[in-house]
Amino acid sequence: MILSIARQSVIIKCNLNSSIMTGNYEFYYAVGLLYKIKGIEIDEVITPLELHEKVLELIKGDASEDTRVQHLIHMLHYYKPTEQFDDQMKELFLMGNREKYMWQELLPDT
Numbered sequence: 001m002i003l004s005i006a007r008q009s010v011i012i013k014c015n016l017n018s019s020i021m022t023g024n025y026e027f028y029y030a031v032g033l034l035y036k037i038k039g040i041e042i043d044e045v046i047t048p049l050e051l052h053e054k055v056l057e058l059i060k061g062d063a064s065e066d067t068r069v070q071h072l073i074h075m076l077h078y079y080k081p082t083e084q085f086d087d088q089m090k091e092l093f094l095m096g097n098r099e100k101y102m103w104q105e106l107l108p109d110t
Helices: 003-016 024-038 048-059 067-078 087-097
Strands: none
Touching: 003 024, 003 067, 003 087, 024 048, 024 067, 024 087, 048 067
């Protein structure tokens, strides 16, 4: 899995306010992004089913004015994670949580 593909997929979907989340890789990046938006730091990345429960509590009643955040929350609310879990998902969570170019589809050359 090329990590930047999952990142770009979530960013494009939020910018266009369309589509749904299609896998745990997107899910982990999206949750990392949500935690960054909310200012939440996490010490440990947990399994998809545990993380989804936490996310549902976190987004309950959330009413962001930013349409991209609204769509991110919508996708997270309706996503049903599988039990699949690996180190790349942890890495995607951290990518989202440390995102410097939020909502920018293409990253600048580094």
